[in-house]
Amino acid sequence: MKPQDIIAGKSSLWIFGYGSLVWKPDFKYKRSKIGYIKGYKRRFWHGDNFHRGDDEVPGRVVTLIEEDDACTWGVAFEVTGSQVEESLKYLNVREAVRGGYLTQVVEFFPQGANQSPVQALVYIATPDNPIYLGPASTEEIATQIAVCRGKSGHNMEYLIRLAEFMRVSCPDVDDPHLFSIEAAVLATIRPILLAG
Ligand SMILES: N[C@@H](CCC(=O)N[C@@H](CS)C(=O)NCC(=O)O)C(=O)O
Numbered sequence: 001m002k003p004q005d006i007i008a009g010k011s012s013l014w015i016f017g018y019g020s021l022v023w024k025p026d027f028k029y030k031r032s033k034i035g036y037i038k039g040y041k042r043r044f045w046h047g048d049n050f051h052r053g054d055d056e057v058p059g060r061v062v063t064l065i066e067e068d069d070a071c072t073w074g075v076a077f078e079v080t081g082s083q084v085e086e087s088l089k090y091l092n093v094r095e096a097v098r099g100g101y102l103t104q105v106v107e108f109f110p111q112g113a114n115q116s117p118v119q120a121l122v123y124i125a126t127p128d129n130p131i132y133l134g135p136a137s138t139e140e141i142a143t144q145i146a147v148c149r150g151k152s153g154h155n156m157e158y159l160i161r162l163a164e165f166m167r168v169s170c171p172d173v174d175d176p177h178l179f180s181i182e183a184a185v186l187a188t189i190r191p192i193l194l195a196g
Pocket of ligand 1: 020101
């Protein structure tokens with residue numbers, strides 16, 4: 001199903017967030033559910049020259065990379081009525097225009113018993129995007145995040161709020177990529193903070 005098909009004339013739509021959207025949706029929605037999507041892994045492989053970085057020193061934010069056995073946990077937000085158009089208009093600027101993300105349709109699996117999967121829109125930055133940065137070592141990613149900031153704040157805030165979401169809302173889910181980068185950033189800044 002194409003994004004336009006899931007959107008066309010809809011009075012209700014689910015939008016899946018897995019990065020800043022999990023802690024800062026900033027659009028009105030009817031309800032939200034924690035859960036996951038299959039076939040994608042979350043990686044800090046996308047550049048950000050607006051929200052968490054600039055053209056000289058781009059930040060690193062998350063995107064989704066296809067991987068058959070992977071799954072990514074986040075939050076799906078249901079928008080209804082006028083919220084559909086309002087949320088898509090807002091996210092188009094925040095995600096697509098300023099962030100380089102494209103929309104795709106995925107199947108979202110809400111956590112908990114007796115929950116049926118739903119089709120959801122998701123914003124993904126693909127490798128052909130001009131500000132896509134791709135893989136790097138944990139240390140390289142941590143060093144970049146530790147020094148970057150943009151119009152929405154520090155890149156470390158983006159990282160730590162996402163890690164905190166996973167610890168609080170998905171306590172049984174391990175995310176070695178996310179938590180290893182968080183640990184590396186804290187190891188980088190600890191001596192600086194304690195030296196002062
Ligand atoms: N599309 C992902 C990632 C979204 C994301 O982190 N987008 C950046 C744009 S580069 C953003 O909105 N940043 C706002 C912020 O950092 O406060 C999601 O569903 O959460």
